[in-house]
Amino acid sequence: MSFRLKLICLAVVPGWLICASLSAPRAEAQTATIAAVVNGDVITSEDVNNRARFFALATGQAPSPDIVDRLKPQILQQLINERLEIQEAERRKIVVSDKEVAAAIGNIEKNNNMPPGGLRAKLKGLGVNIDTLIAQVRTQIGWNQVLRQVVGEMGRPTAADIDRQIALQKQNNGQPEYNVGEIFIPINSPQASAGAQKFADTVIAQLRQGAPFPIIAAQFSQGETALQGGALGWVGADQLDPAVAQLVSQMPVGAISNPMPVAGGITIVQLRGRQIAGQTDTGGLELNVRQVFLPFSSPLNTANPTAQQRATIQKIHAIAQSAKSCSDIEAANAAAGNVKPSNPGPVNLAQVTPPQFKDLLSKLPDGKASPPLIADSGVSLVMICGRTTQAQVQPSRDQVAEELFQSRVGLAAQQTLDELHRQGSIQIMQKS
Numbered sequence: 001m002s003f004r005l006k007l008i009c010l011a012v013v014p015g016w017l018i019c020a021s022l023s024a025p026r027a028e029a030q031t032a033t034i035a036a037v038v039n040g041d042v043i044t045s046e047d048v049n050n051r052a053r054f055f056a057l058a059t060g061q062a063p064s065p066d067i068v069d070r071l072k073p074q075i076l077q078q079l080i081n082e083r084l085e086i087q088e089a090e091r092r093k094i095v096v097s098d099k100e101v102a103a104a105i106g107n108i109e110k111n112n113n114m115p116p117g118g119l120r121a122k123l124k125g126l127g128v129n130i131d132t133l134i135a136q137v138r139t140q141i142g143w144n145q146v147l148r149q150v151v152g153e154m155g156r157p158t159a160a161d162i163d164r165q166i167a168l169q170k171q172n173n174g175q176p177e178y179n180v181g182e183i184f185i186p187i188n189s190p191q192a193s194a195g196a197q198k199f200a201d202t203v204i205a206q207l208r209q210g211a212p213f214p215i216i217a218a219q220f221s222q223g224e225t226a227l228q229g230g231a232l233g234w235v236g237a238d239q240l241d242p243a244v245a246q247l248v249s250q251m252p253v254g255a256i257s258n259p260m261p262v263a264g265g266i267t268i269v270q271l272r273g274r275q276i277a278g279q280t281d282t283g284g285l286e287l288n289v290r291q292v293f294l295p296f297s298s299p300l301n302t303a304n305p306t307a308q309q310r311a312t313i314q315k316i317h318a319i320a321q322s323a324k325s326c327s328d329i330e331a332a333n334a335a336a337g338n339v340k341p342s343n344p345g346p347v348n349l350a351q352v353t354p355p356q357f358k359d360l361l362s363k364l365p366d367g368k369a370s371p372p373l374i375a376d377s378g379v380s381l382v383m384i385c386g387r388t389t390q391a392q393v394q395p396s397r398d399q400v401a402e403e404l405f406q407s408r409v410g411l412a413a414q415q416t417l418d419e420l421h422r423q424g425s426i427q428i429m430q431k432s
Contacts, residue, residue, distance in 0.1 A: 032044040032045050032046035032047075033045045033429070034429045035047065035048050035076055035079075035428070035429055036076060036079070036080055036426065036427060036428045036429060037425075037426070037427045037429070038080055038083040038084060038087070038424060038425075038426050039083075039084075039087055039424050039425050039426075040425075041083050041087065043076070043079050043080065043083060047079060048072050048075050048076050048079065049068060049072075050132075051075045051078070051079065051132075052067075052068040052071040052072055052075045053068060054132055055071055055075065055216075055220060056068060056071065070198065070202065071199065071202065073195035073198070073199075074185070074195045074196060074198065074199035075199075076428070077188065077192055077195065077196075078220070078222065080426060080428075081186070081188070081222065081417060082136075082139050084417065084420040084421065084424060085139055085142065085143040085146065085417070085420075086139055086142065087420075088143075088146050088416075088420060089139075089142035089143060089145065089146050092145075092146060092149060094142050094145045094146065094149075096138045096141045096142045096145075100141055101134055101137050101138050101141065104137050104140075104141060105119055105120075105133070105134075105137060114345075115341050115343075115344065115345055119133070140226050143413075144224070144409070146416070147409045147412050147413055147416060148405075148409055150409075150412050150416050151405070151408050151409050151412050155405060155408045155409070155412075156401075156405060157400075157401045157404040157405060161401075161404055162397050162400050162401050162404070165400050165403075165404055166397070166400055168238075169277075169394070169395075169400075173277050174276060174277065175236060175237070175276070175277050176236075176237065176249065176274060176275070176276060176277070177234045177235065177236055177274070177275050177276070177277045178234070178235060178236075178237075178240075178248045178249075178271060178273070178274055179232075179233065179234050179271070179272040179273035179274070179275075180232050180235055180240070180244075180248055180269060180270070180271060180272065181217070181225075181230040181231060181232055181269070181270045181272060182221070182223060182225075182230065182232070182267045182268060182269050182270070183203055183207075183216065183217055183220065183221040183223075183230065183267070183268045184221050184222055184223030184262075184265055184266070184267050185199055185200050185203075185220075185221075185222065185259075185265050185266045185267070185268075186222050186264055186265040186414065186417070187264065187265045187266065188417065188418065188421055189421075196265065196266055197259065197266065200259035200266045200268060201259065203216065203220070203259075203268060204256065204258060204259055204268055207256055207268070208256060216230075217230030222265075223267075223410075224406065224409065224410045224413060234273075234275070236277065237249065239407075241262045241263070241267075243260065243262070244260070244262065244267065244269055247260070247269060248269065248271050251269075251271040252271070253271055253272065253273055253274055253358065254270075254271065254272070254352075254358065255270070255271055256268065256269070256270045257269040257270070263414075264414040265414075273348075285348070285349045285387060285388070285389055286346045286347065286348055286349070286387070286388045286389075287346070287347040287348075287349055287361060287384050287386075287387055288346065288347075288384065288385040288386040288387070288388070289343070289344060289347050289361075289382055289383070289384055289385065290326045290329040290330055290333075290342050290343060290382065290383050290385055291329065291333065291340065291341075291342060291344060291380055291381065291382045291383075292316065292319055292323075292329055292332045292333045292336065292342070292380060292381055293333065293336065293339050293340035293378055293379075293380040294312045294315060294316055294336050294339075294378055294379050294380070295312075295339050295377060295378040296308065296309050296312060296376075296377060296378050296379075297309075299376045299377065300374070300375070300376045300377075312378070312379055313372065313374065313379055316372045316379045316380070316381055317372060319332045319369070319381065320369040320370070320371070320372060320381050321369075323369045323381075323383065324367070325367060325383075326367070326383055326385040329342065329369070329381075329382075329383045330342045330343075339378070340380070346388075347361075349361060349362060357373075361382075361384065364382075364383075364384055365384075366384045366385065366386060366387070367383065367384070367385070368383065368384075369381050369382075369383050370382045370383065
């Protein structure tokens with residue numbers, strides 16, 4: 001089975017607590033030229049520049065001309081792929097409704113512990129129009145429907161297929177399972193290999209500096225889980241590429257791999273959690289959390305904090321000493337203007353990153369404020385209000401059937417896209 005996965009914000013504190021906001025500078029006026037023509041549809045240099053600037057902003061880089069130029073070759077390949085996918089969906093008369101798009105964005109937020117509207121707010125903080133994400137999600141939904149048609153009823157699992165899969169799952173009880181995510185970067189031709197590797201290097205560098213992973217995965221990963229913001233869920237080693245399976249068995253929870261080759265492209269893997277199949281572990285532990293966030297008026301320079309930053313840190317220390325309950329935390333956050341939501345929603349302990357923060361939460365007593373958590377944009381603290389252990393539930397036959405069908409859809413994805421490339425008329429005008 002080929003490996004197609006995707007990933008969440010790695011920072012000193014997780015993305016649902018603190019993610020630095022960025023303001024987008026106004027782009028300079030420029031004359032758009034033709035970058036590529038795909039079966040008669042034009043992709044302009046402005047299209048490429050806008051997407052490259054979005055990527056730079058979303059990964060925390062200043063969208064300077066040299067960074068934008070470095071990103072252009074892979075961005076252009078992605079836009080070509082998307083145009084082929086849109087054209088095939090239109091040819092098959094597939095229409096994606098606004099309701100489907102909204103539901104998909106809601107799933108991205110849910111699977112990455114973001115509150116409803118959190119992804120829209122994050123994009124706004126980055127200075128990026130939500131339409132950029134909506135267009136990408138609409139394309140992904142349409143392409144998924146194309147692939148389901150390609151696989152068709154012949155690819156539907158039989159009763160015997162489902163029985164075998166359920167038996168296999170029972171055999172795997174007691175074996176390790178991994179909560180994995182990935183950003184998948186396809187390589188459609190040998191000539192595209194260098195650009196894909198350069199793009200992957202840029203992605204990994206920014207992820208390790210705390211880039212917001214749900215946005216990057218949803219917008220730039222081209223595997224089948226992009227609509228989930230990179231969340232694959234719990235999988236066994238047999239469901240992964242052998243090289244990836246070996247890697248995640250050795251990685252510490254929260255770690256991000258180097259870019260590695262897999263069938264059809266390059267993948268960047270993150271291990272979010274590890275558990276034993278059939279057993280309830282931290283994978284089933286959900287935390288009810290409250291937080292206080294106090295913003296800095298300017299980015300923090302740890303070597304020379306401003307008077308406002310020193311006062312803000314002193315204030316969060318005072319809150320930590322005086323807060324005795326979750327209602328105290330909510331009141332303190334409200335007094336600070338609710339810059340971040342007091343209740344980030346249920347937090348699955350197994351998915352918390354980085355490992356140091358997961359360790360802090362696992363040891364923090366209920367009703368006790370954490371030590372202050374300092375980031376460039378502000379300072380916060382959290383309090384656990386309760387813990388709930390969720391027993392592992394065996395999937396139903398319908399769920400098993402859908403998982404098998406989706407795996408077959410995934411196998412058809414690269415083959416179908418390669419066929420569209422071979423059959424299509426693609427002229428690239430923009431120099432790499």
